Amino acid sequence: MSDFRFWHYDGVTAVRRSVLLHPAGAGFVLEEPESGWIGAPTDWSDLTVVGTEGSRSAYGHSAIPGWRMGFSGEASPQIAAHLPRGERYGRWIDRFGFWQAAGAFTLVAALIVWGALEAPGVIAPLVPQSWENRMGDAMVGDFGGRFCHTPAGDAALQALVAQIDPHREARQVALANIPMVNAVTLPGGRIILFDGLLQQAGSPDEVAGVLGHELGHVRHRDTMTGLIRQLGLSVVLGGAGGNVGGYLNGVLAMSYGRDAESAADGVAIDRMGEARVSPAATAAFFERLGGKDDGTEARAMTWLSSHPLSADRRRRFAAAVKPGVPYRPALSQAQWQALRGSCAADPDVAKFWGRGL
Amino acid sequence: MDQERIGGDGFAFEGNWRDYAPIAFTNLLLTIVTLGIYRFWATTRTRRYLWANTRFIDDRLEWTGTGRELFLGFLMVLVLIGIPFLFLQFGAQALVLQGHGGLAAILTLAAFVTIFYMVGLARFRALRYRLSRTWWHGIRGGSDDQGFGYGLSYLWKTAVGSLVLGLMIPWSMMSLWNERWNKMSFGPHMFQSAGNDGPTFRRFLLFYLFPIAAVVLGVVFAFAAAPMGGLQPGGNAGRLGAMVLVMGLFVLGIYAGLGLIALAFYAKFFREAVAGLSLTGLNFHFHARTKDWFLLFLGDIGLVIGTLGIGAIFLQYRHWKFFVTHMGATGTIYTDELTQSQTKTSRHGEGLLDALDVGAF
Known part of the structure; x- marks a missing residue:
């Protein structure tokens, strides 16, 4: 055999040996002539690649x-034929080739992202309503005692609900003592109007528009879709790691999506038309909330932060006003005052900052 | 031949960014198209290259960690920690909504303490993992300690460190460094870490001196500038503009000053910490001074900004190179006494560390 030298460590001590390789059977024996050291017989098939870096x-x-054994430069062809080949990018990618694998991964990634965005809309309607109700109840409970109740205020709210939601699609419509210009639909078909919204609204018709819109979310089970989407995205984008995943997740999950909002607007216009409440005030409400001097900070606290305003939306409500229809106010003046004063008049209601938050 | 006397620094980096570039770029591409999953294999490829180009005395290091084990570690963390925390988050939200704010606060605090404990645990286990996958002359490092005790130490020493206006922070940092390294071994030998935080304290005090100096300087400057402002031809508007400019520079100066102090402190801290570290007959040193760290970060910033962010893929390379070129060792090592490590190796990687995003060294 040639006098081509390998370096060798036996894995027991750190002593470095300069060895000759003698083929023997299905493998070889290493020998260090200077010290007379001879290693145990080794099969070629026992060899694994540790690294090939340069030469x-x-x-x-x-x-x-x-x-370990290794060498610099080129091993003789007889030996090289027995040596295993190393991994480069990883076993799977090496098998397909870099560009093929990259292409396949791109396709799969696109499918997964698309699935994560689309699947919730498909899955949500399949979740039994009773599950969603129970989950919603567990999450919300009595809202920490923040619901406002007065006999006259409750009656006024019921009157509004009876017009906009005559079939009682929402399990609960309640007024909460929270000074934000907002309204939310929670899992389990619960719509919660915030007191701040009532104070900001100029007429009961505006509240009717918001209520109709939220009813659309209830009907289409958008909150369930949103929850599933958020869960799915956090799993999928969890792989991306770091803040990028978090930001992307937040942006994607923040709103229900344009289509869902547009559909909810459709429901609102539909319900208002049936109840003969004019959509004109809602259009004006959008304009008032969205426009003018209040900065982005103020807007972040309003309904518009989760329901981005577009000129199209406002125009759609404005265009829904049909001439010749005998519109009537959603509530009488007395009812409207009772509803607006409900939170201030309820002695038992928990204050927004009073507990917990 | 069984004895190696160390001349020069002991450590040298023999890599080259042009050789590393193909690894970095393919890693980036594959990480993107796999929605981030490939990053475990990317890390492994990077480390293989960096370790294989790091020479200690007469031979190079070798990294034998795999992407698969890093991925397994990540999955473990996802299941063991991620899912409970997801429930906790929803639970706390529900509790707040239902008015049980106190209970929610207690739950959140418990979660915070748990996370804090996990960070300590993760640091320990990451160091253990890295040593157990680092080979030299066919010998590896490791630790037989699981790190649970270290997690507790991390909790209470960090808490104590923040007492007395944070004056105990250098002590807490150094004592944790020592505790970590004293549990580590390479081959049959235990590391011995006796880093001393005393010499770092003077620089640490600058953190307290600087704000005082800044306020004094600010007041002096304000008094000096007030009469001069009146003489300016620009009148009120010009004076206001100048004031705003000065204030802006002042705030910028405070940030830059605090950053420099942090750098100076850390440079000294790291030198002291490594200087206290030994492995039987080997004593380690770290030579980087504040200026070197400053240039490193300046280079980092320039690289990332100049390449619109793409250069970030070279940061790991730059930091490793910085670490190795400033690392030194003196003393004697007997290779026949350096026998194989008998420590256990876990089959999963540094999942916890990866999930909590803290550094190992």
């Missing part, structure tokens, strides 16, 4: 941790 190659032993 340096290093191999390990599948059963002996730390056992």
Whole structure:
């Protein structure tokens, strides 16, 4: 055999040996002539690749941790034929080739992202309503005692609900003592109007528009879709790691999506038309909330932050006003005052900052 | 031949960014198209290259960690920690909505303490993992300690460190460094860490001196500038503009000053910490001074900004190179006495660390 030298560590001590390789049977024996050291017989099939970096190659032993042999330059063809080949990008990618694998991954990634965005809309209607109700009840309970109740206010709210939601699609419509210009639909078909919204609204018709819109979310089960989407995205984008995933997740999950909002507007216009409440005030309400001097900070606290305003939306409500229809106010003046004063008049209601939050 | 006397620094980096570039770019591409999943294999490829180009005395290091085990570690963390926390988050939200704010606060606090404990645990286990996958002359490092005790130490020492206006922070940092390294070994030898936080304290005091100096300087400057402002031809508007400019520079100066102090402190801290570290006959040193760290970060910023962010893929390379070129060792090592490590190796990687995003060293 040639006098081509390998370096060798036996994995037991750190002593470096300069060895000759003698083929023997299905493998080889290493020998260091200077010291007379001879290693145990090794099969070619026991060799694993440790690394090939530049002209340096290093191999390990599948059963002996730390056992290494290697060389610089080119091994003789007889030996090279027995040496295993190393991984480059990883086993799967090496098998398909870099560009093929990258292409396949791109396709799969696109499918997964598309699935994560679309699937919730498909899955949500399949979740039994009773599950959603129970989950919603567990999450919300009595809202920490923040619901406003006065006999006259409750009656006025019921009157409004009876017009906009005659079939009682929402399980609960309640007024909460929270000074934000907002309204939310929670899982389990619960719509909660915030007192701040009532104070900001100029007429009961505006509240009717918001209520109709939220009713659309209840009907289409958008909150369930949103919850599933948020869960799915956090799993999918969890792989991306770091803040990028978090930001993307937040942006994607923040609103129900344009289509859902547009559909909810459709429901609102539909319900208002049936109840003969004019959509004109809602259009004006959008304009008032969205426009003018209040900065983005103020807007972040309003209904518009989760329901982005577009000129199209406002125009759609404005265009829904049909001439010749005998519109009537959603509530009488007395009812409207009772509803607006409900939170201030309720002595038992928890204050927004009073507990917990 | 069984004895190696160390001349020079002991450590050298022999890599080259042009050789590393193909690894970095393919890693970036594959990480993007796999929605981030490939990053475990990317990390492994990067480390293989960096370790294989790091020479210690007469031979190079070797990284034997795999992407698969990092991925497994990540999945473990996702199941063991991620899912409970997801429930906790929803639970706390529900409790707040139902008016049980106190209970929610207690739950949240418990979660915070748990996370804090996990960060300590993660640091320990990441160091253990990295040593157990680092080979030199066919010998690896490791630790037989699971790190649970270290997690507790991390909790209470960090808490104590923040007492007395944070004056105990250098002590807490150094004592944790020592505790971590004293549990580590390479081959049959335990590391010995006796880093001393005393010499770092003077620089640490600058954190307290600087705000005082800044306020004094600000007041002096304001008094000096007030009469001069009246003489300016621009009148009120010009004076206001100048004031705003000065205030802006002042705030910028405070940030830059605090950053520089942090850098100076950390440079000294790291030198002291490494200087206290030894492994049988080997004593380690770290030579980087504040200026070197400053240039490193300046280079980082320039690289990332100049390449519109793409250069970030070279940061790991730059930091490793910085670490190795400033690392030194003196003393004697007997290779026949450096026998194989008998420590256990876990089959999962640094999932916890990866999830909590803290550094190992």
